[in-house]
């Protein structure tokens with residue numbers, strides 16, 4: 490059997506290929522993909538910007554050619570007896586016909602971090618679906634494909650029967666928005682971190698930023714300010730809960746600061762979420778915070794270099810800067826239940842701007858770079 494797949498052969502170049510599906514091993518599974526999104530990281534890889542986990546033992550460069558796609562949901566086509574027992578995230582038994590989300594990260598389960606800090610993907614040998622060379626077994630390592638072949642160290646999340654594939658393909662970014670749960674830790678210190686009724690700005694409301702807007706609303710944040718260069722995305726952010734939207738194309742940094750200060754009694758926001766993936770927004774983001782505010786960096790998953798920073802800015806207001814590179818190995822179940830519970834209030838399937846078949850891979854990636862899109866998704870069975 491062959492699987493059609495969209496392969497990133499080099500920067501700015503996609504090809505649709507037919508790849509032989511390997512024989513199924515007893516501890517593996519074959520997933521028939523329903524949807525697999527194009528993430529910000531994929532867009533960076535498409536532009537040749539592909540250094541990840543820089544400065545760590547797991548420093549990694551995407552290995553062209555590879556089948557992209559790590560926001561992936563599908564139906565189990567076939568599963569080996571060991572895989573049925575071992576692959577599910579929460580210890581459930583799997584069978585053909587089950588709808589599963591393929592968790593992006595693959596860990597070695599042997600390094601110091603896997604053994605000592607197993608609840609977060611710190612692994613020194615981390616790999617990610619949608620980022621592995623096409624030459625590496627089992628070849629079908631990404632979601633932009635009719636089939637994905639999971640290895641024994643894959644985690645699958647069994648979706649509830651009534652959950653939709655759209656939620657499945659979008660859930661990962663909402664799990665990353667655990668970043669907001671993370672900064673709630675600091676609320677134990679009077680007035681720090683994130684708490685009920687706090688004000689928050691999200692700089693960059695692509696899909697990941699928008700997930701933070703929605704999650705912030707669910708967590709009881711008061712004013713939410715969305716900042717972006719795309720009016721299309723800002724309009725969606727407003728529809729999904731932002732109170733104030735600021736377009737960087739028609740406001741100055743001073744005007745944005747002024748707007749945010751006047752919306753917060755002169756203080757600035759309690760939390761800024763940096764989700765632009767653009768280092769040049771870092772300094773301004775710090776300026777938007779009140780004293781003892783918290784900045785969360787969640788967008789710069791790809792290393793795009795340095796910016797000048799005045800450390801006094803951090804000291805003078807006792808700011809806290811928190812990096813979030815991934816998501817913990819829990820959260821899928823809770824996130825799925827909450828997205829289902831609030832699906833009428835937050836119809837997140839509307840975040841999917843357009844679906845492409847695999848034959849149109851080049852067009853899909855080019856479209857994903859535009860400003861007037863939120864999420865572009867592959868439907869591998871569409872023409």
Ligand SMILES: [Zn+2]
Nearest residue numbers: 528529530559
């Ligand atoms: Zn991603």
Ligand SMILES: [Zn+2]
Nearest residue numbers: 597600603612
């Ligand atoms: Zn490891």
